[in-house]
Amino acid sequence: NAGVTQTPKFQVLKTGQSMTLQCAQDMNHNSMYWYRQDPGMGLRLIYYSASEGTTDKGEVPNGYNVSRLNKREFSLRLESAAPSQTSVYFCASHLRWEQFFGPGTRLTVL
Amino acid sequence: GQQLNQSPQSMFIQEGEDVSMNCTSSSIFNTWLWYKQEPGEGPVLLIALYKAGELTSNGRLTAQFGITRKDSFLNISASIPSDVGIYFCAGLNTGNQFYFGTGTSLTVIP
Numbered sequence: 001n002a003g004v005t006q007t008p009k010f011q012v013l014k015t016g017q018s019m020t021l022q023c024a025q026d027m028n029h030n031s032m033y034w035y036r037q038d039p040g041m042g043l044r045l046i047y048y049s050a051s052e053g054t055t056d057k058g059e060v061p062n063g064y065n066v067s068r069l070n071k072r073e074f075s076l077r078l079e080s081a082a083p084s085q086t087s088v089y090f091c092a093s094h095l096r097w098e099q100f101f102g103p104g105t106r107l108t109v110l
Numbered sequence: 111g112q113q114l115n116q117s118p119q120s121m122f123i124q125e126g127e128d129v130s131m132n133c134t135s136s137s138i139f140n141t142w143l144w145y146k147q148e149p150g151e152g153p154v155l156l157i158a159l160y161k162a163g164e165l166t167s168n169g170r171l172t173a174q175f176g177i178t179r180k181d182s183f184l185n186i187s188a189s190i191p192s193d194v195g196i197y198f199c200a201g202l203n204t205g206n207q208f209y210f211g212t213g214t215s216l217t218v219i220p
Contacts, residue, residue: 045208067201090152097141098158
């Protein structure tokens with residue numbers, strides 16, 4: 001039982017490049033989330049998916065798109081990366097009242 | 111977006127000392143969660159609180175759900191070096207949305 005897994009662990013992009021961050025959970029949870037974590041800012045919600053086939057914007061959705069491919073997988077895409085998107089990205093899944101996090105993806109945009 | 115007020119921002123303590131940190135909000139939450147994050151890792155759930163006034167322990171950790179439902183406290187007794195990390199509070203509201211504190215960075219001096 002791996003919990004929440006994320007790939008890649010590290011990534012460096014040039015401004016304007018695109019990439020997709022992958023997330024998967026094996027706990028059969030309905031809800032999944034993408035957060036970014038910046039120094040002194042805590043965790044800010046980018047997008048979430050309450051169930052397979054649905055996605056909703058969070059606090060900071062601009063510059064991102066998401067896909068809930070199936071119940072297990074929730075991907076985050078940066079179409080045209082900007083330096084302001086340099087951050088650590090966490091995926092999480094949610095069961096009832098508890099949320100479980102993946103190990104994070106450290107993204108640097110030059 | 112809403113973030114919870116967490117204090118203190120950082121703490122430097124001697125091994126063996128007790129630690130207290132708290133989280134406050136202007137809004138009511140139905141669930142309070144406390145997480146610990148170590149460098150390079152995702153947040154790991156420590157304690158979950160589901161009812162106003164609830165006091166819950168997990169080893170040397172004790173957390174309380176405030177009576178007003180707008181605050182929560184985490185205490186760590188007899189700190190040890192492996193307690194080092196960033197501690198986050200999180201609240202879950204009636205709309206099933208999670209909000210996070212900005213974190214308390216704990217350093218334990220042996």
